[in-house]
Amino acid sequence: MRSEPIMAPRISSVGSLRLVRQLGALSCAALFLLSACEKGGGASGNSIPVGEYASLTGLTASFGTSSHNGVVLQIDKANTAGGVLGKKINLITEDDQSKPGEAATAVRKLISRDQVVALLGEIASSRSLEAAPIAQQSKIPMITPGSTNVKVTTIGDYIFRVCFIDPFQGEVMAKFALNSLHKTKVAVLTDVRQDYSVGLAAAFKDYFTKHGGTIVAEQSYSSGDQDFKAQLTSIKGSNPEAIFVPGYYNEVGLIARQAKELGINVPLMGGDGWDSPTLTQIGGHAIEGDYFSNHFSTDDKSPVVQGFVKNYRQRYSKDPDAMAALGYDAAGVLLDAMKRAGTTEHEKLRDAIAATKNYEGVTGTITINAQRNATKSAKILTIKDGKFHFVETIAP
Amino acid sequence: MSEFIQQLINGLSLGSIYALIALGYTMIYGVLRFINFAHGDVYMVGAFSGYYLGGWLINSMGMQSSVLLLVVVMVGAMIICALTGLVIERLAYRPLRNSPRLTVLITAIGVSLFLEYSGQVFFGADPKPFPSLIPDRTITYGGLTFTNKELIVLCVTVFLLIGLTFIVRKTKMGMAMRALSFNSTACSLVGINNNVIISFTFGLGSALAAAAGILSSLNYPVITPLMGLLPGIKAFVAAVLGGIGNIPGAALGGLILGVAETMIVGYGDKIHVPPSYRDAVAFVLLIGILLFKPSGILGKGTVEKV
Amino acid sequence: MRDWSKFALLGAILVSLLVSQFIHLDPYFSIVVVNIGINIILAVSLNLVNGYTGQFSLGHAGFMAIGAYTSAAITSFGGPRWFDWLGGINAFTTSTLFVVALIVGGLAAALAGLVIGVPSLRLKGDYLAIATLGFGEIIRVIIQNTDAMGGSRGFSVSGIYTTIFWTYSVAAITIYVVVNLVHSAYGRGFLTVRDDEIAAEAIGVNTTKYKVVAFVLASFFAGIAGGLYAHFIGYLTPEGFGFMKSIEIIVMVILGGMGNTVGVIFAAILLTILPEVLRPVQQYRMVIYSLMLIILMLTRPQGLFGGLTWRRSTSWLRRKKIPLEDGSAA
Numbered sequence A: 001m002r003s004e005p006i007m008a009p010r011i012s013s014v015g016s017l018r019l020v021r022q023l024g025a026l027s028c029a030a031l032f033l034l035s036a037c038e039k040g041g042g043a044s045g046n047s048i049p050v051g052e053y054a055s056l057t058g059l060t061a062s063f064g065t066s067s068h069n070g071v072v073l074q075i076d077k078a079n080t081a082g083g084v085l086g087k088k089i090n091l092i093t094e095d096d097q098s099k100p101g102e103a104a105t106a107v108r109k110l111i112s113r114d115q116v117v118a119l120l121g122e123i124a125s126s127r128s129l130e131a132a133p134i135a136q137q138s139k140i141p142m143i144t145p146g147s148t149n150v151k152v153t154t155i156g157d158y159i160f161r162v163c164f165i166d167p168f169q170g171e172v173m174a175k176f177a178l179n180s181l182h183k184t185k186v187a188v189l190t191d192v193r194q195d196y197s198v199g200l201a202a203a204f205k206d207y208f209t210k211h212g213g214t215i216v217a218e219q220s221y222s223s224g225d226q227d228f229k230a231q232l233t234s235i236k237g238s239n240p241e242a243i244f245v246p247g248y249y250n251e252v253g254l255i256a257r258q259a260k261e262l263g264i265n266v267p268l269m270g271g272d273g274w275d276s277p278t279l280t281q282i283g284g285h286a287i288e289g290d291y292f293s294n295h296f297s298t299d300d301k302s303p304v305v306q307g308f309v310k311n312y313r314q315r316y317s318k319d320p321d322a323m324a325a326l327g328y329d330a331a332g333v334l335l336d337a338m339k340r341a342g343t344t345e346h347e348k349l350r351d352a353i354a355a356t357k358n359y360e361g362v363t364g365t366i367t368i369n370a371q372r373n374a375t376k377s378a379k380i381l382t383i384k385d386g387k388f389h390f391v392e393t394i395a396p
Numbered sequence B: 001m002s003e004f005i006q007q008l009i010n011g012l013s014l015g016s017i018y019a020l021i022a023l024g025y026t027m028i029y030g031v032l033r034f035i036n037f038a039h040g041d042v043y044m045v046g047a048f049s050g051y052y053l054g055g056w057l058i059n060s061m062g063m064q065s066s067v068l069l070l071v072v073v074m075v076g077a078m079i080i081c082a083l084t085g086l087v088i089e090r091l092a093y094r095p096l097r098n099s100p101r102l103t104v105l106i107t108a109i110g111v112s113l114f115l116e117y118s119g120q121v122f123f124g125a126d127p128k129p130f131p132s133l134i135p136d137r138t139i140t141y142g143g144l145t146f147t148n149k150e151l152i153v154l155c156v157t158v159f160l161l162i163g164l165t166f167i168v169r170k171t172k173m174g175m176a177m178r179a180l181s182f183n184s185t186a187c188s189l190v191g192i193n194n195n196v197i198i199s200f201t202f203g204l205g206s207a208l209a210a211a212a213g214i215l216s217s218l219n220y221p222v223i224t225p226l227m228g229l230l231p232g233i234k235a236f237v238a239a240v241l242g243g244i245g246n247i248p249g250a251a252l253g254g255l256i257l258g259v260a261e262t263m264i265v266g267y268g269d270k271i272h273v274p275p276s277y278r279d280a281v282a283f284v285l286l287i288g289i290l291l292f293k294p295s296g297i298l299g300k301g302t303v304e305k306v
Numbered sequence C: 001m002r003d004w005s006k007f008a009l010l011g012a013i014l015v016s017l018l019v020s021q022f023i024h025l026d027p028y029f030s031i032v033v034v035n036i037g038i039n040i041i042l043a044v045s046l047n048l049v050n051g052y053t054g055q056f057s058l059g060h061a062g063f064m065a066i067g068a069y070t071s072a073a074i075t076s077f078g079g080p081r082w083f084d085w086l087g088g089i090n091a092f093t094t095s096t097l098f099v100v101a102l103i104v105g106g107l108a109a110a111l112a113g114l115v116i117g118v119p120s121l122r123l124k125g126d127y128l129a130i131a132t133l134g135f136g137e138i139i140r141v142i143i144q145n146t147d148a149m150g151g152s153r154g155f156s157v158s159g160i161y162t163t164i165f166w167t168y169s170v171a172a173i174t175i176y177v178v179v180n181l182v183h184s185a186y187g188r189g190f191l192t193v194r195d196d197e198i199a200a201e202a203i204g205v206n207t208t209k210y211k212v213v214a215f216v217l218a219s220f221f222a223g224i225a226g227g228l229y230a231h232f233i234g235y236l237t238p239e240g241f242g243f244m245k246s247i248e249i250i251v252m253v254i255l256g257g258m259g260n261t262v263g264v265i266f267a268a269i270l271l272t273i274l275p276e277v278l279r280p281v282q283q284y285r286m287v288i289y290s291l292m293l294i295i296l297m298l299t300r301p302q303g304l305f306g307g308l309t310w311r312r313s314t315s316w317l318r319r320k321k322i323p324l325e326d327g328s329a330a
Helices: A018-036 A061-080 A102-112 A125-138 A166-180 A195-210 A231-238 A249-261 A277-286 A302-314 A321-341 A346-354 B002-032 B039-059 B067-096 B102-124 B148-170 B170-182 B184-189 B196-220 B229-242 B247-271 B275-292 C004-021 C029-053 C058-087 C091-120 C124-142 C164-183 C188-197 C198-204 C207-233 C241-258 C259-278 C277-299
Strands: A047-054 A086-093 A118-120 A143-145 A159-161 A185-191 A212-223 A240-245 A266-269 A291-293 A359-362 A364-368 A378-384 A387-394 B139-141 B145-149
Touching: A018 A346, A018 B039, A047 A061, A047 A102, A047 A321, A061 A086, A061 A118, A061 A212, A061 A302, A061 A321, A061 B170, A086 A102, A102 A118, A102 A125, A102 C029, A102 C188, A118 A321, A118 C198, A125 A159, A125 A249, A143 A266, A143 A321, A159 A291, A159 A302, A166 A195, A166 A240, A166 A291, A166 A387, A185 A195, A185 A231, A195 A212, A212 A231, A212 B275, A212 C058, A231 A249, A231 B002, A231 B247, A231 B275, A240 C241, A249 A266, A249 A277, A249 B145, A277 A378, A277 C124, A291 A387, A302 A321, A321 A346, A321 A359, A321 A364, B002 B145, B002 B148, B002 B170, B002 B196, B002 B247, B039 B196, B039 B229, B039 C164, B067 B102, B067 C277, B102 C124, B102 C241, B102 C277, B145 B148, B148 B196, B148 B247, B170 B184, B170 B196, B170 B229, B184 B196, B184 C004, B229 C124, B275 C091, B275 C124, C004 C164, C004 C188, C004 C207, C029 C058, C029 C188, C029 C207, C029 C241, C058 C091, C058 C124, C058 C207, C058 C241, C091 C124, C091 C198, C091 C207, C124 C241, C164 C188, C164 C207, C164 C259, C198 C207, C241 C259, C241 C277
Parallel strands: A047 A086, A047 A118, A118 A143, A143 A159, A185 A212, A185 A240, A240 A266, A266 A291
Antiparallel strands: A291 A378, A359 A364, A378 A387, B139 B145
């Protein structure tokens, strides 16, 4: 060996038997610290603990906060009306920081420490897929407000959703493009960092090409990007009749602007990720005349929708978006099932959720089908004068 | 052909934003020799100051969107960010002046996380629409299009590049900055107050970040507390590409990066690179330049002395 | 002396086996305990590069990703064939499959470490940090574009095999390898590279070789940690292995005191538990975390546990004071 020790480095000697003791010491310290976060809970007492995990901070904080607001609004409404089954609902929310791995920890904490009777969450399918097996294993019913990946509810019979699934929304827009807009040459612009966007794009392409359409160009971007001119210039060169952009509103607003700046005058189409009052504020004139599929529209005259919009504005002083509406309905379906079951016992609660039929939600009339997905019709909206307007309903 | 030229225009306009952020990065690195990871977040603070200031001026003071409004908002945001920069330097970096660079780098990461997450708490996590400070105009010429805002960004970048070069080359302050970057001990021996010079550099660098924040938000009118993350890293790559510490190098690096990203999206599939690899372009360029010419395109190599 | 450390290793593995077999922990407790173990592996292995060899790597999460995805691919695609071949799913076939997957995952990460390390370890300081950050991000972008592994939609891992036993056995092996390596005659070379690279070269130490060895070994263990993570969480997305994950591991190393394995282990434990303890403050969690990081760097740049050694950390067991190495009293 060429390099014998030259100097005594600043490290200590390795221990013999000490190593054993040290490991003991380490684990003792760990156990001590962990027991510090021990917390009581349980279904006994005067309240029913319901768990929610959401991305309140981090990259997708805006979606998580919206769905959380919706959930809180629904639960508060129920509590001021006297609670459910004679008890108040105690909502326990854990932030998963939009971070993979965190959702699993949060959900295990909610189940084993707070002993929640049911779970609400997440918007992102990837985080729901992390948490769903845990809920399934512990037999805790879970309703996800916004996870659109088909796989989520296939995890087990305790997992439900109140939103659309990717193939449905992708097909709806493909049908709309073919049958109502009569477009056969469409370009697709996907957000590769969002599983939602990738899922919708895949379903759209599948249906569209099988029914006589052609995808003339495929481009992609990543959430957080601000410049899309390179993609749009390339798309422009392929002369599409419409562009399918299944992204979220913050990027879509910019995409619409930059498309107009480049002189692209074909309509853009998208999914429920577009739904936010911020879309028109960002997109301005550029977004006018574009189409997207959604669960509901704020100009719907039904008292359920109007009541929700009014309460939401009052409490948060802004208009609700799709995530807020979905959070509201996820909590609504859960409370409705609790009332029907007359108990919070896991199995009976699950059966009651599964039996949900024609629940009048903000996002439509929800019926849970055999795959534990919500069946409801999609509404196509267009943007006119800075407002969303109803165009047509496409049934599942 | 016109598509290619359009892509070139797109690339240059994206690149000039990177260049603008990179200027501040490179200034601070040139003098202090440390990576100010929080630079991208000061850029975010700049954009948010512009959002609140602009909103206030339009709604309460009744100002119309005009060049005057843009200048007022930009100067205001630059002052706010210069002060923020001074506070950060005084509280977080100055006590570590003689610490290992690693310690300073971790502190900078801490400052960056602090700005991002307190931004999410105080500004809210939802994206906000940036007010339109000047009227929109699209200029079309022979099938090519660009906007007045893109033109403004390019002009301001060139102007700041010249201005900074002037400050560094021709003024007393600039001379002191160069002396400090060359040898800080000798610098204080000849009677220069190092703290003043470093504070000045930090204030100036942060003001540049604010200018970049405003101009970029003008072009891309959505702002979020995490908006500085990606441009911050990309601008750093641009600065390294051009030769970190070198002011024209930062601008050049920014433009190269912008054009390279655009061209991968536009023509990547012709060389079997899917356009979705765009995010990797910056890092491939970075690693390439680090391996072949670590001092950057315009940087001068240094030999480590014993 | 060193014979004892082998017994300690075996003891640690035995204890973790007993704990996972006979003590029932509630699910939340066990996820935190496993996370601690995985973080110990990551931090102790990174410490070999950052602490002992003095090379600043910011891409550790990338190697973790390679290990996670490789081992997940083996158990998911190769699992059914393996079970057919060995006759059914039982404790023996699953654990052999898991061990093979972990080791192949580690080797894949080590190979990536070699490919990345050889060119980039010529760089120094900040430049190396940024280059490794770049590689980490490139790995993430590649996974995001690999449809076979689910791309950005994520990948469901077919089996949940990771237990406290596996995690802590690997953690014990990692600690054993790193501690014994840096205390061996060969291992002193890492320290010379850190303390004075030019002097080390002058006396004939092949500094590049030492750097690459440290880097490859650290990548190997990061890959195995990734495999453990994959078969514990059960769902992988490229987002989980970004630049922030690398930063998290770095902070553990620095907080523990660079080049101080005991300190780093303590820091890994502390920094895994801290966010859990901070849960009640919700959105303010990361604000507090970042503030603590800044304050810590300002007040204790040598790390929270700088000066803490194997001997001193357990001196209370012997009820006598052991002086600090610089001579002052404990």
